[in-house]
Amino acid sequence: MAQLISLDTLATGGVEQMRSALEEGGCSSSSCGSSEGPADMAPEIWEKVKDHPCYSEEAHHYFARMHVAVAPACNIQCNYCNRKYDCANExxxxxxxxxxxxxxxxxxxxxxxxxxxxxxxxGIAGPGDACYDWKKTRETFELxxxxxxxxKLCLSTNGLSLPDRVDEIARMNIDxxxxxxxxxxxxxGTxxxxxxxxxxxxxxxxxxxxxxxxxxxxxxxxxVARNILVKVNSVMIPGINDEHLIEVNRVVKGKGAFLHNIMPLISDPAHGTHFGLTGQRGPRAAELKALQDRLSDGTKLMRHCRQCRADAVGLLGEDRGQEFTMDQVAEEVTYDPSLRETYREVVAQERGEHMNQRRAADAALADMTSEAPVLVAVATKGGGRINQHFGHAREFQVYEVGASGISFVGHRKSETYCEGGWGEDATLDGIIATxxxxxxxxCAKVGDCPRxxxxxxxxxxxxxxxxxxIEAGITGWYAASLGTEIRQTA
Incomplete structure (x- = not known):
């Protein structure tokens, strides 16, 4: 039997331990089914998205993105944007x-x-517009x-200069x-x-x-005509475009967008944006979910977006950008592929087991008699497991569970209970509101007081x-809450 190895070990660079685990055997990616894609997705599309944390909710448990801030120039002004503000924790x-x-x-x-x-x-997502500041974007991707x-190479744009760059985007294999x-x-729009x-x-x-x-x-x-996958981001602005986003969804879906991401407006006067300074509020989590649910009839929705900085590094639930500022980066660097290659081999095994757990959870839930579905939040550091202390969580991933199965519905950011810095009671009140x-x-652990x-x-x-x-834990808790015994499957 292969030695058990966690993705926490993988993430910290245990290359020899990873290789040892692989050499001792264990389930292959084919036997575990990790190479299989969703039933509603063509194999060639699955191949494009299976390791992309933004285009695949499943992939975001295992894979990380990096944004490089090489494109500062922008050709539009948005009432929710102010690129002059910076905070390392923002x-x-x-x-x-x-x-x-x-x-x-x-x-x-x-x-x-x-x-x-x-x-x-x-990815290149600014801090301006990747297609407007195109010379820098193109040179970076080529290097x-x-x-x-x-x-994988990807970019984000407001679309104004996009038609002028599509041919080059296609030639550069930015898919x-x-x-x-x-x-x-x-x-x-006005x-x-x-x-x-x-x-x-x-x-x-x-x-x-x-x-x-x-x-x-x-x-x-x-x-779309060039078979490049398109994700559409839309900022939900209550009272301005919240209801209109239903029509936006209909139009972009009709034109072939692969994924639609409805994001909440971030509106804080401290950021100095027009909306922040004029009191325009952002949507509550329940309002965002309600709109997303109205669009869930056949539309592929991205619910795991973290609205990343233009210099973000790491898994979607984390940002390690401050570990890689230029004063910490060596003048001469040579790429060593061994760590990434070994990680992918072990992740293939993990994903196979995870997929089997999802199927078992769906089968168990289908046997249960339940009323309306409920929401369950999970504290996780990644890897698809319940592996974070309640007091250390900066966000909670929220799932809906019922007889029809388990579905991811979004994430809720919060202050860390153990590190809030302004009083545990006040921090806990904020977590409860979140x-x-x-x-x-x-969660992986919780103290008696917060519990x-x-x-x-x-x-x-x-x-x-x-x-x-995550799916096994949610199923176990849900069955216990209903007083139901989970039927074991072979």
Whole structure:
């Protein structure tokens, strides 16, 4: 039997231990089914998304992304954006600690690839617009593709300059592109975009929104025609475009977008954005989920987005960017593929076991008599397991469980209970508010005080399923809550 090896060990670079585990045998990726894709997805599409943490909810348990901030110039102004603000602890699009040249980006990417075995995707998401600041974007991708040919390349754009770059994007094998589309009605766009810069002049008002809309639609159609996967990001702004996003979804789905990501507006006066300073609120978690649920009839939705910084590094639930600032990166770096290659081999085995656990959970839940589905939050460090202390969690992943199965519905960010810095009681009140509508929290460990306080607020916290697969733990808790015994399957 192969020795048991955790993804925590993999992530810290236990290469020899990983290899030893592989040499001793164990389930192969084919026998465990990890090479299988979803039933509703063509094999060639699955091959593109299976290791991309943004395009596959399943992949985000295992694989990491990296953004390099090489494209500072932007050609539109959004009322929710202010790229001048920076805080090392702030996770928000457009925020960076340092801007890079393409040559600096190459050094940084190789350093990350040598240190972070989960690294699978390199993206350029600003801090401006990747397609407008195209020369730097193109040079960066060319340098990286030469050194690390197996890394996936993707970019994010507002779409205004996108049609001018599609042919080059296709030639460079950039097969994932994200477009931020917040409206398909230019009238609504006037409330979101003060101006755009197009054809060497600044446009405002309805004309600006009309041009932006037409260019976004053209870019989307051109990408789909070239078999490039498109993810559409939409910012949910209550009272402005929240209801309109239903029409946005219908239009982009009709034009072939692969994935739609409805993101909550981040609105804090401290960020200095127009919306933040004028009191425009963001949606509550329950409002966001309600809108996503209205769009779930056949639409592929991204519910695991973390609205990353433009210099983010690591798994989606973490950001290790401060470990790889340029003052910590060596002047001369050479790529060593061994860590990433060994990690992928072991992950193939882990994914196979995880897939089997999902199937077993679905089968067990189908046998249960239950009422309405409930929400369960999980504290996890990644790897698809319940493996984080309640007091250390900076976010909780939320799942819906019922007789029809288990589905991921989103994540809720929170202050860490053990490290909040402004009083544990106040921090716990914030966590309780964050977990609105959640019935239970599953974690690796929890103290008596927070457990009792959460129970008083109507939320059960359990560490009984520590280090179980997420689906197995949720199924076990749900069966216990119903007083049902889980039928064992072969």
């Amino acid at each position: 996770s928000r699009p457009g925020v960076v600690s340092e801007k890079l040249t393409p040559v600096q980006a190459r050094r940084k990417v190789i350093s990350v690839a040598n240190s972070v075995p989960q690294f699978s995707v390199l 990286i593709a030469n050194d690390i040919p197996d890394v 994932h592109v994200t477009i931020t589309i917040n409206m398909v009605d230019p009238e609504i 409330k979101i975009y003060p101006w755009i810069f197009y054809q060497n002049r600044r446009w405002t008002g309805l004309e600006a929104s009309r041009i932006l809309h037409e260019r976004q639609m053209l870019g989307l159609e051109m990408l 977990l609105e509508g959640v019935d239970a929290v599953l 009792d306080a959460m129970r008083a607020a109507g939320i059960v916290v359990s560490d009984e399923y520590a280090h179980d697969w």
